[in-house]
Amino acid sequence: MRDLGGETGAVRAATAATFSWRRVSGVLLRHLYVLRRSVPRLLELAYWPTVQMVLWGFITQFFSQHSSWVASGAGVLVTAVLLWDVLFRSNLGVALSFMEEMWARNLGQIFVSPLRPIELVVGLAVMGGVRTLIAVVPAAVLAMPLFDVSVFALGLPLAAFFANLLIFGWSLGMLVSGLILRLGLGAESLAWVVIFALAPLSGVYYPIDVLPSLLQPIAYALPTAWVFEGMRAVLFGDGLPAGHLAAAVLLNALYACAAGAFFLLMVQRARERGLLLQQGE
Amino acid sequence: MPFVQPQPPTADAPAQPVTAPVIVAEGVSKHFRNVVAVDTISFEVAAGATTALLGGNGAGKTTTLSMLLGLLIPTAGRVTVLGCDMVRNRFPALAAMNFSSPYVDLPRRLTVRENLSVYARMYDLAAPGERIGELAAALDIEGLLDRTTGALSAGQKTRVVLAKSLLNRPRLLLLDEPTASLDPDTGDWVRSFLERYRAESGASILLASHNMAEVERLCDDVLMMRAGRIVDRGAPGELIRRYGRQTMEEVFLDIARSRDGDAAPVPA
Numbered sequence: 001m002r003d004l005g006g007e008t009g010a011v012r013a014a015t016a017a018t019f020s021w022r023r024v025s026g027v028l029l030r031h032l033y034v035l036r037r038s039v040p041r042l043l044e045l046a047y048w049p050t051v052q053m054v055l056w057g058f059i060t061q062f063f064s065q066h067s068s069w070v071a072s073g074a075g076v077l078v079t080a081v082l083l084w085d086v087l088f089r090s091n092l093g094v095a096l097s098f099m100e101e102m103w104a105r106n107l108g109q110i111f112v113s114p115l116r117p118i119e120l121v122v123g124l125a126v127m128g129g130v131r132t133l134i135a136v137v138p139a140a141v142l143a144m145p146l147f148d149v150s151v152f153a154l155g156l157p158l159a160a161f162f163a164n165l166l167i168f169g170w171s172l173g174m175l176v177s178g179l180i181l182r183l184g185l186g187a188e189s190l191a192w193v194v195i196f197a198l199a200p201l202s203g204v205y206y207p208i209d210v211l212p213s214l215l216q217p218i219a220y221a222l223p224t225a226w227v228f229e230g231m232r233a234v235l236f237g238d239g240l241p242a243g244h245l246a247a248a249v250l251l252n253a254l255y256a257c258a259a260g261a262f263f264l265l266m267v268q269r270a271r272e273r274g275l276l277l278q279q280g281e
Numbered sequence: 282m283p284f285v286q287p288q289p290p291t292a293d294a295p296a297q298p299v300t301a302p303v304i305v306a307e308g309v310s311k312h313f314r315n316v317v318a319v320d321t322i323s324f325e326v327a328a329g330a331t332t333a334l335l336g337g338n339g340a341g342k343t344t345t346l347s348m349l350l351g352l353l354i355p356t357a358g359r360v361t362v363l364g365c366d367m368v369r370n371r372f373p374a375l376a377a378m379n380f381s382s383p384y385v386d387l388p389r390r391l392t393v394r395e396n397l398s399v400y401a402r403m404y405d406l407a408a409p410g411e412r413i414g415e416l417a418a419a420l421d422i423e424g425l426l427d428r429t430t431g432a433l434s435a436g437q438k439t440r441v442v443l444a445k446s447l448l449n450r451p452r453l454l455l456l457d458e459p460t461a462s463l464d465p466d467t468g469d470w471v472r473s474f475l476e477r478y479r480a481e482s483g484a485s486i487l488l489a490s491h492n493m494a495e496v497e498r499l500c501d502d503v504l505m506m507r508a509g510r511i512v513d514r515g516a517p518g519e520l521i522r523r524y525g526r527q528t529m530e531e532v533f534l535d536i537a538r539s540r541d542g543d544a545a546p547v548p549a
Contacts (some may be wrong), residue, residue: 018372022402022405022406022407023402023403023404023405025402026399026400026401026403029395029398029399029402030388030391031394033391033392033395033399034388034390034391037390037391038390053394104386104387104388104389104390105385105386106385106386106387107386108352108382108385109380109385109386109387109400109445110403111351111352112350112351112352112375112379112380113375113400113404114372114373114375114376114403114404114405115403116372140403147348185396210512234415266352271351271352271353271354272310272345272354273313274311274313274352274353275351275437276347277343277347277352277353277384277385
């Protein structure tokens with residue numbers, strides 16, 4: 001074989017320089033430009049969590065007069081709906097940002113740039129976090145004057161719940177993005193289907209022991225079940241059980257690694273099947 | 282002119298002898314289930330040359346370009362670009378090359394400036410604003426920078442996509458039908474620009490085109506594809522003489538209409 005210049009020292013150095021925050025900022029900037037240019041999108045992001053919060057606020061007011069459980073856990077339902085929206089928006093933030101690239105037929109341009117798939121993943125995850133904050137913070141702030149419920153009163157445990165749900169949302173977003181890359185945009189409803197399939201098992205509005213005994217082990221295999229059980233423990237004055245938090249963190253680490261690996265595998269499959277230039281509406 | 286300066290060595294750009302071929306394809310095939318899109322092709326593209334990849338629809342040009350870009354993994358064989366294996370280690374090569382096609386969009390809702398800013402960062406440029414200014418002046422798109430990309434005409438869009446493809450001062454430029462759907466005046470402008478860019482930067486260009494006049498004007502070398510194979514190769518003048526024709530258009534028709542096996546695959 002003839003001398004091609006080989007993988008010289010400079011190339012080996014380049015291979016080592018595998019992560020660039022500047023390239024990640026390109027991914028972020030692209031989606032921030034889209035958001036900045038569309039006020040209806042921004043308003044819609046905050047609209048649905050706010051509507052959900054108001055709905056559950058009134059349900060709480062009603063049940064607090066008829067249920068000792070709701071009455072003793074101040075704001076348990078409103079806090080649950082706000083935390084659920086952290087997971088929901090984080091998942092959608094990643095999946096919709098990825099689908100945006102497919103709708104725009106932009107995947108080809110992205111994958112012929114030196115942007116590494118891991119940088120794309122990090123960019124989408126950060127964007128998922130931004131979308132989550134835009135969606136959930138206004139609803140959380142409005143809940144204080146409207147229903148006298150402050151999720152911020154949870155203190156440090158709130159940060160732990162938020163981080164765990166955000167990361168699990170990223171994992172689900174990666175899973176959905178990988179599936180859509182494999183199956184095409186016809187499968188875009190998976191962004192909603194997957195997360196709603198988990199809702200009944202996550203014990204968002206009720207304790208896990210309400211579930212049939214067959215489903216309880218499945219529920220406890222999800223970090224969400226530990227987070228919402230932990231949330232109820234804090235709101236009912238029992239403090240944050242360390243075991244719950246540790247289980248959520250461990251499961252999250254497992255699912256994040258699995259989802260990241262799945263996404264990278266789907267990118268590899270797309271390169272084998274020639275899907276990266278074909279995707280689009 | 283500053284916009285054509287070749288890319289200086291960076292942490293992400295492969296160092297390679299100037300004379301080494303920029304592209305080497307060795308026994309490359311691509312099968313999609315039972316369909317053979319590309320069948321055991323081998324070729325090299327010389328540094329500093331403009332090479333055309335020609336063939337009728339379905340000949341395998343886009344599949345070949347996709348494998349050169351690392352977007353598609355060959356079923357067999359090896360693709361080396363700027364000294365990098367495009368399956369195992371494509372990123373150093375991608376940092377030093379670029380791609381333009383009318384069939385791969387830039388986000389339509391972003392302005393031209395926003396799109397170029399995004400891609401400048403994806404190519405790890407330290408001073409994106411400065412580079413965008415240089416390219417905007419060179420490609421006469423300064424007046425378009427704050428317009429939405431989706432609202433541009435075909436000619437304007439072509440110049441914007443070219444600007445994107447020059448952001449990183451590529452040493453290798455892959456162009457898929459660079460003047461498709463352009464009026465003759467705009468097409469001529471793009472061809473003149475590419476001639477000037479190549480002359481001043483020393484970059485290598487590989488282009489797929491259906492415009493044979495463009496190929497005669499721009500290219501030093503032509504690779505002819507049919508049914509996934511490279512069936513002939515040579516300089517445009519040499520091919521015209523060899524086929525006893527007046528133009529590349531006639532040569533193209535001869536090759537495209539001949540039966541499989543009429544022209545033997547040409548070694549690289």
